[in-house]
Amino acid sequence: MAEFWMELQPVDSYRVKANGVLSEKDRKILTFLYQPLMGAECLALYDTLVTEVEENRLWSESHSHTQLLNLLGISLPNLFQARLKLEGLGLLRSFVQTVGESRHYIYEMAAPLSPEQFFSDGLLNIYLYSKIGNAQYQRLRRFFSDTPMSEDGFDEVTRSFQDVFETFTGSELPVTTAENGEPVGRAQSRGVTLDDKAFDFAVMIQSLSPTMLSRNAVTEEVRACILKLHAIYAIEELDMVHYLYRSVQADGTLDLDYLRKIVRDGYQMQHNRLPELKAKTAAPPETTTKQELQEGASDTEALAYYLENVTPYQLMVDISDGAVPAETDLKVIDEVMAQQNLPIPVMNVLIEYVLLRLDGKISKNYMMTIAAHWKRKKVQTAKEAMEMAWAEHEKYKKLQEEGTQKAPSNYRNNNRKFNQTGRKEILPDWFDKEEVKPVEKAMTTREKSTLDKQVEEMKKRLKEGR
Template identity: 40%
Template sequence: MKQYWNEVQPVDSFTITMNGILHSHDLKIITTLYQPLMGPICTSFYITLFNKIENNRIWSEEWNHYHLMNELSINLEEIYHARLKLEGIGLLNTYIKNEEQSRSFIYELNPPLSADEFFSDGMLNIYLYQKLGQSHFSRLKRGLSDNKLDTEQFHNITRDFQDVFESLGASSLTNIDVREVKALEEGKEFFRREKASFIEIAESEFDFDLLFSGLSEVMVPRKLFTKEVRAAIAKLAYLYSINAVDMKKIVLSSLTAEQEIDIEEMRKAARDWFQVEHDGKLPQLVDRSQPVFNRESLQPPVTQEDRLIAYLESISPRQFLIDLGEGTEPSMSDLQAIEEVMFQQKLPPGVINVMIHYVMLKTDMKLSKSYLEKIASHWARKKVTTVKEAMELALKEHRQYQEWANSKKESTQKRKKAIRTEQLPDWFMASQNQATPAQQEETTTDFAERRRRLEAIQQKYKKNGGEKGGTN
């Protein structure tokens, strides 16, 4: 049973509240700026919750999720997924109360960033630019802005309060209880307009100690790393996948003549660094590891296959490549191949891990981009979303995938004296009762060494239950 069933069920009730008054312009911001990043289901979910709060109210009536499923015409898994995305992007806070026989939620709607805040965010605006392209992005900016009024030739003649009004003094206030004027009935709160919160990346996500160890205290005093600067470094490191060594160069390039760290210059330097490393591209917004709602592993894993599934679900493709390389960073060409497949085919990270596992053993531990793209396209058409589904489809379509691999290598193999039979992942061989000795025979020392690294990963997670963190 999928994990989202443990998080929410159709009979669970929920009530909606607003963290401040929302205006019609807020909804326009959400549909034009946020929707391309989080998708239409999230937008519909947010607007539906908003519309359930009547005018001049902060709270809604109580509903259950079965009603929400019918109203949105989507299943509970999609609702759960949409909720997580809204939470992650800062538009929703979720609270839960567990009782003996029931469970209830509060969904608190947060206002979006203003257009000015969004386009200067330094993270969301970069993702949106990459998603829409320069032309559409510029058009959105124009649609959410207007000509600035030139007031240089005008003089401000606005009167102050005391210039217009006069107080009669204490004698006129004798019958007023100041406490009563300020007080509000117990359990009540005033309508208010809350300021939207920017997305924050925890500083623990970045190794500041390593960064500081490479920076001279004399050249870059620690007092320059204010709370704002540290927050910007953490966000840029997350956005562009910059490690502490490369961040050192970026920080140094952003130092001003006044010995201050210019955050805007640091953003430009980080963006330029990423584009140089990725052929002029900008980062895209994707799930970093297999989304919770697409995980099927048992807790704790029971069988060897369960442990491997748990591992592939809990780790990012980049970290999987690092594990395969025994701690060494994967090549830029391998990372770009994986990134392009993820972005183009929209496959979850756990599914990509299965593909890496399968393809590497089929291609002498090399990532063939064309072979990856062909399998990824097939899995996308089949709407593969879980690790187990990917494994089962690889087993079912193995003959077809073998033909694709053989057609590419046919001319090369004809020139070889010895032809090695392709190796397959353990999870594949466990499902095959027709394996022959020839399928398991190693004929080259080089291939055996390369395959050993992948088998070491499998054995490691068979023993410890796959409890590996899903870092980038």
Template identity: 40%
Template structure:
């Protein structure tokens, strides 16, 4: 993936366009429904771009990205990353033109989904529920709902129909409109100002193996005509959301077929959600299940050395999977998951980098995720702009001495008393990939036997993980 300075520089020009009028009500939708998912940087960039479009207009004047940096208070890297997130969630379309070494952009703002679209989306509503919890989710749902007319019983509608109030125009007037119909259209190169409907997030059908699904279902069970475009749209989104492959999706589709041999989309969503919660102990998908983006992976060729195999594992496994593997398959606690989700969201660390952080932090703190220590490491790595697994491993080696001070400094004695000045016995355990640097260091002998036993057990566990992942 190209660095942000290759894609964007402060002197690049941009114009803001709006795909239809944006209304004041959209601000509430963006701040209450979208902001928990995209974060404050994305919200700030969207609102700043919106503010550049004058009221009741669709285009802004041209500006430079240096101007946008000053307005938003964000550096170019954060603006670029926010732009990518806005594009991904469907709030922005970006157009670029390169002419005579001058690069200019059009940022086309897309309206957010309506509350009804959002709460029945099948993707965004699940992520929001997982992010803010049941109570706050239901509170937001109540906020965007109001009473229906059916509650006003005893009232009788007396509205007059059109034909009772108006009469048809004279025939000569209608003839004039027919003869000059081209005058009714907008002029060439222009469009009427109005409100455009928002498009929900939809993954392309190529992201799912429908051939394998169809062969598994067979015409005798589910006819091919049941897989309508709308059903395929739902299957693609559900497969991405819940990480369902074609073989697992077969049983889910079968459970959603009704008596007319049609696939009920609502039943399909419910079956997919029930399957995921059954497989994951009644939990919903979260950020910790993301894997490192392909664009930021360095181990693209078939790994040969042990370190390359480990890098491949850390790039292709989710933080949740890494925590499970380090715990022998046991489910991590909700507190540990909150710590990891916090650094992924607040420090914007990529999943592979978080995997290195998990290994390093857990093995340095006796298999515990100490929140303060993890957040301090994450903050340091974020300031260093670490994006790859290899960079994270190298930085851990270079800053080893500093990290020792941080881990020992976080352990305070009871009641704030000073700790004994007796020299501590160094028994910390290091990840397997750290050995090439750490092997030259001396370890004192105090409780060395116990430490070595623990280290050997964890090394065996990491070795089995690498072999399992490397063999796939």
């Protein structure tokens, strides 16, 4: 999943676009059919955005995302994830325009599927069934269904327009101009959008035997059904071929209802459960790199690897012992990274360097100055950035020894030394290139640095495969 802080900040503005009017029935569909799949926060976000558009209007006024955060009482990460779920379910389309350092969003709201579309969707209804169980699922089907009355024995006596009204004889016609605006109609449904990036239809088609199933039988409707089955049950191309063979009817066409049934039964038989709808998470680091670290990597190598692979947001969380970083700090990091176009590993080293030099504080001007310097030096990796930081420290150290500049203070709680005035100079582990004894032997537990703890916890997580 995308890192929210790189795409969304509270100061970013937005406007809501309605592609039509939602009915009371649409709201019931959202509450009973969509809410179990996406959660209450998503429903609250959808309702809030729709409500911002005034009655008989298509556009809302412009607001910052801070308003949404205050109205919903949720964090920025939760707001971003709720937005992604609405997009994935076909209830929201997002557009962004970047002007200088400002981002402006348009959120276009879509209506939910009708009950008939939802219960025959082949994707959303399966996940709903898995989520709420058979009894509740059947109750909802009855809630949104009705038995049609038979019209047998009745003759239609409806008159046409011409039977009721006189033919128009006026000479003037109504004039339509752009100033009059766009008439508001009912909101349109989009449904879930699936692509075929993860399913290779070419492989499946080539594997079909012409004597078993004609390739012409794989129509657009069949393709759409296959994509939904793959999205739900992760059926591979060759396995899908066998399911298609079993679904062939006497006339050579495919029975899609039977295809859905045998795929579902096969999944249940193998996993003893129905599939669940889950949001994607970030992929773990590659196993090969983990193995290299497990073979006796030094603290410096482990730290370099950590800074190469962690996101700036997660780095801030780790440094804060799990606390959510301040929005102002994230905004500064985002601006510096965007303006200087620094690689993420280099930005990570810069974040840690600035936090250590400024005793846990973020300064935009200070960070921007160093970032510009590293950009001019074409620093691309965490190791190169660490070398630059070490070289900068050596320069300060030399100036201090010459008595022309004070030594930096409050940098790190390890590798402590005293300057000529008796003031402690605190340095990061990777600034000191001289061989030192293992930290466990050289320091007491109380004197262990935050960096040492961070490195140990990171190496432990790598060994556990997290």
